[in-house]
Amino acid sequence: MAKVLGLKCRECGRExxxxxxxxxxxxxxxxxxxxxxxxxxxRISRKKIEEGPKSLWRYIDLLPVEEPKVGLxxxxxxxxxxxxxxKVLGLENLYIKDDSVNHPTLSFKDxxxxxxxxxxxxxxxxxxACASTGNLANSVAAHSAQAGLNCFVFIPANLESQKIxxxxxxxxxxxxxxxxxxxxxxxxxxxxxxxxWAFVNINIRPYYAEGSKTLAFxxxxxxxxxxxxxxxxxxxxxxxxxxxxKGLKELLKVGLIEDMKTRVYGAQAQGCSPIATAWKEGRxxxxxxxxxxIAKSIAIGNPADGIYALQTTRxxxxxxxxxxxxxxxxxxxxxxxxxxxxxxxxxxxxxxxLKKLAQRGAFRKEEVxxxxxxxxxxxxxxxxxxxxxxxxxxxxxxxxxxxxxxxxV
Numbered sequence: 119m120a121k122v123l124g125l126k127c128r129e130c131g132r133e134x135x136x137x138x139x140x141x142x143x144x145x146x147x148x149x150x151x152x153x154x155x156x157x158x159x160x161r162i163s164r165k166k167i168e169e170g171p172k173s174l175w176r177y178i179d180l181l182p183v184e185e186p187k188v189g190l191x192x193x194x195x196x197x198x199x200x201x202x203x204x205k206v207l208g209l210e211n212l213y214i215k216d217d218s219v220n221h222p223t224l225s226f227k228d229x230x231x232x233x234x235x236x237x238x239x240x241x242x243x244x245x246x247a248c249a250s251t252g253n254l255a256n257s258v259a260a261h262s263a264q265a266g267l268n269c270f271v272f273i274p275a276n277l278e279s280q281k282i283x284x285x286x287x288x289x290x291x292x293x294x295x296x297x298x299x300x301x302x303x304x305x306x307x308x309x310x311x312x313x314x315w316a317f318v319n320i321n322i323r324p325y326y327a328e329g330s331k332t333l334a335f336x337x338x339x340x341x342x343x344x345x346x347x348x349x350x351x352x353x354x355x356x357x358x359x360x361x362x363x364k365g366l367k368e369l370l371k372v373g374l375i376e377d378m379k380t381r382v383y384g385a386q387a388q389g390c391s392p393i394a395t396a397w398k399e400g401r402x403x404x405x406x407x408x409x410x411x412i413a414k415s416i417a418i419g420n421p422a423d424g425i426y427a428l429q430t431t432r433x434x435x436x437x438x439x440x441x442x443x444x445x446x447x448x449x450x451x452x453x454x455x456x457x458x459x460x461x462x463x464x465x466x467x468x469x470x471x472l473k474k475l476a477q478r479g480a481f482r483k484e485e486v487x488x489x490x491x492x493x494x495x496x497x498x499x500x501x502x503x504x505x506x507x508x509x510x511x512x513x514x515x516x517x518x519x520x521x522x523x524x525x526x527v
Contacts, residue, residue, distance in 0.1 A: 120154065120157055121153055121154055121157055121158050121179060122136055122151060122152070122153055122154070122182050123152045123153060123154050124136055124152055125137070125139070125149040125150065125151060125152065125324055126149065126150055126152045127142035127144070127145060127147040127148070127149055127150075128147050128148050128149070128150050128426065129142065129145050129147030129148075130142060130144055130145040130147055132144050132145070133152075134149060136182070137241075138238075138241050138243075138316065138321045138322055139321060139324075140320060140321055140322070140323040140324055148323075148324075148422065148423070149323075149324045150324055150327075151182045151324050151325060151328055153180070153182075153368075155368070155371050155372055158179050158180065158372050159371075159372040159373055161179060162179045162180070162372055162374065163374075164339075164343060164374060166179075167339065167374075168339075171190070172194050173189075173190060173191050173192055173193045173194050174189075174192055174193025174194060174229055174232060174233075174329065174332040174335075174336075175190065175193070175232075176194070177331075177332055177335045180331065180335070180365075180368055180372070181233055181328055181329070181331075181332075182233070182237060182324075182325045182328050183233060183236045183237055183240065183325075184240060185236075185240075186232070186236050187235070187236045187239040187240070187265065188231075188232055188235040188236045188239060188261050188264060188265045189222075189228060189229075189231060189232025189233075189235065189236065189261050189264075190232075191221045191222070192220060192221055192222075192228040192229055192231075192232040193220065193228070193229050193232070193332050193336065194336060195215065195216055195217050195219055195220050195336070196215075196216045196219065197213050197214070197215050197216070197336070197337060197340040197341070197488070198213060198214045198216055198457065198459070199211075199212075199213055200212040200213060200214045200456070200457050200489075202456040202457055203452070203453065203456040203457050203469075206452070206456060207472070207473060207476040207477075208476060208483055209476060209481060209483060209485070209487055210483050210484050211484060211485060211486045211487065212487050212488075212489070213337075213341075213346070213486070213487070213488045213489070214453070214457060214459060214488075214489055214491055215333060215336070215337055215488055215489070215490045215491065216459055216491050217229075217333070217490070217491060217492050217493070218459060218460065218461050218462075218465065218491050218492075218493060218494040218495065219494070222257075222260050222261075222264075223253070223256040223257045223260050223284065224493065224494035224496070224497065225253040225256070225257065225462075225492055225493040225494065225497075226253075226330070226333065226358070226490075226492040226493070227253045227254045227256070227257040227493075228257050228260075228261075229329040229330060229332050229333065230254075230257075230318070230326045230327065230328075230329035230330055231254070231257040231258055231261050231318060231326070231329070232261065232329060233325055233326060233328055233329035234316075234318040234319075234322045234325055234326035234329065235258070235261050235262065235265055235267070235316070235318065237322060237325040237326075238267075238316035238318070238322055239265060239267075241316070241322075243267070243314070243315065243316035244267060244268060245267060245268040245269070245270070245313075245314075245315045245316065246258055246261075246262045246265075246267045246268070246269050246270075246315065246316045246317075246318065247269070247270040247271065247272070247306070247309070247310075247315045247316065247317045247318070248271055248272065248306070248317060248318045248319055249272045249273075249299065249302045249303040249305075249306040249317070249319060249320070250271055250272065250273050250299075250302075250319075251273070251274065251277070251299050251354065251414050251415045251416070251417060251418070252273065252277050252278060252281030252282075252284075252414065252415050252497065253281070253415055253492075253493050253497070254271075254318070254319065255271035255272075255273050255281070255284075255285040255290075255292070256281060256284040256285050256288075256497075258271055258290070258318055259271055259284075259285045259286075259287075259288035259289075259290040259292075260288050262288070262290060263288045263289065263290075267316075269288070269290035269291065270290060270291045270293060270315070271285055271290050271291070271292055271293065272293045272295055272302050272305065272306050272309075273285070273292065273293070273294055273295065273302065274294070274295060274297060274298055274299055274301075274302055274414070275294040275295060275296050275297075276414075277294070277414060278414060278497065278498050278500060278501075279500070280496065280497045280498065280499060280500070281415075281497050281498075282294075284497060298408065298409055298417070298419060299409070299417060299418050299419070300406070300418065300419050300420045303319075303418075306320060307320060327357045327360075327361055327423075328361065329361075330357060330358050330361035330362065330365070331361045331362070331364055331365030331368065332365070333351075333358075333361075333362055333365070333490060334361075334362045334363075334364075334365030334366045334369070335365055335369065337349070337488050338366070338369055338374070338375060341486065343374065343375055344375065344486075345366055345369070345370075345375055345377065345378040345379070345380045346380055346486040346487065346488045347379070347380065347381065347481070347482075347485035347486045347487065348380065348381045348382075348383060348436070348480070348481055348485060348486075348487045348488070349362060349380060349381075349382055349383065349487070349488045349489075349490065350383040350384075350385055350468055350471060350472045350475065350487070350488070350489045350490065351382070351383070351384065351385065351468065351489075351490040351492075352384075352385045352386070352416050352464040352465070352467050352468050352490070352492060353384045353385065353386050353393055353394075353416065353421070353427055354415065354416035354417070354418040354421065354464075355418050355421045355422045355423050355424075356384075356393055356421045356422070356423035356424045356425075356426060356427030356428075357422070357423040357427075358490075358492070359382060359384050359423075359427040359430050359431070360423055360426045360427055360429075360430050362382065362490075363380075363382050363430040363433070363434060366378050366380055380434060381434050381435045381436040381437075382430050382431055382434040382436040383431070383436045383437050383438070383439070383471070383475060383480070384397075384427060384431055384436070384437075384438045384439075385438075385439060385440075385441065385467045385468045385470070385471035385472075386416065386438070386439075386440050386441075386467065386471075387411035387412075387413035387416060387417065387440065387441060387442075387443070387446060387463075387467050388411070388440040388441060388442045388443075388445075389409060389410040389411030389412075389413070389417075389442075389443060390407060390409035390410065390411045390413070390416065390417040390418065390419060391407070391440045392404050392405060392406060392407045392419060392420070392421055392424060393421055393424045393427050393428060393438065394438040394439065394440045395407075395440075396424065396428060397428055397431065397437075397438040398438065402425065402428060403425060404420070404421060404424035404425060406419050406420035407419045411443055411446075411463075412443045412446060412447075412463055412498075412501045413443070413446055413463035413464055413466070413467050414463065414498075415462060415463060415464045415492075415493060415498075416463075416464045416467065437475070437480060439471040439474050439475055440471070441466075441467050441470035441471055441474070445470040446463055446466040446467050446470055447466060447501065447502065447505050448466075448470065449465070449466035449467065449468070449469035449470035449471075449472075449473065450462075450463070450465065450466035450469070450495060450501075450502065451502075451505070451506075452469055452473070453465065453466070453469045453491070454495070459491060460494065460495035460496065461491045461492075461493065461494065461495050462493040462494060462495050462497050462498040463498050463501060464492050464493050465491040465492060465493060465495070468489050468490060468491060468492075469489065469491075472487075472489050510522055510523060
């Protein structure tokens, strides 16, 4: 692939060929895809992108795949102007990037899995696998079914039932591990060293992570080829934050935008906030924590990309903030009540943090601010039990309707 030069260690800079590997053999640092931006700049253009498919594959020149094989309809989700929520928060140009309607499994993971499994097919793998807090398992199971791959997904045993069913319906082997996500991930690393499987977030991770850049590409295109002033996104491993930033810088590098001064803000649940805590304490290293939050989809106590997420925030001039479980639930309800968008706990964390940031003056009222909603609320409905209005039970008579309903209006 002319556009991809190879892999490069993010720590020591050692270079590697395009292979299914993710760790530097010299310093054990993480590997990242390196592109030939001079070559890409010659053949990419706004017009070419706009004439491309209505999916993330319109940006294939900036993705590490030769020809997409999996997830042909993922991406290009709506960017919604949040007029009502903006009024509540005092923001005139607030937008919601809504991946709660992504295809096929209603989360941003459909982006990264489309890229990861397309690359796995290119490499010749016949079996896919992942360690997941839920959304990734759903997406790997669905895309593997479409690609005809054998599939094994590893999850914490206490995952929300909707997310477990959301994987089982595609008939993978679901392995429920008695432990946290970090326990699951450690086990998967051991399995990956023994078996020739495409673990999307282990040996295929450098390619997998590149799919997140399309969230930056789409927002810029949907804003008329202009970078936003600020973005707010949830953080689990920290990869999403770093790749949104990388995507914005790439658009500038290949000449698709003239200017980029975007500030990147990270959102974490207070019950699992190793990156935000490091930021607030002024540390450049992460101290692992044991997760204790309803936001299970972002409950990673030892985030692989934590230090790089800190670097992203520092470089962009952004910030980090956390939300309690109660604030997360209120965030879910606030977005639903104002914009008619039902998000899961990760999105509730984003909205809760967005609210805190707005209230303390992190944004000027006229700035273009984008909040990333990464998953659908129908996957985590149980967290809302006891926090919503009660139904009003009536008899099938007009009199009872008037007495119990109209009398309250």
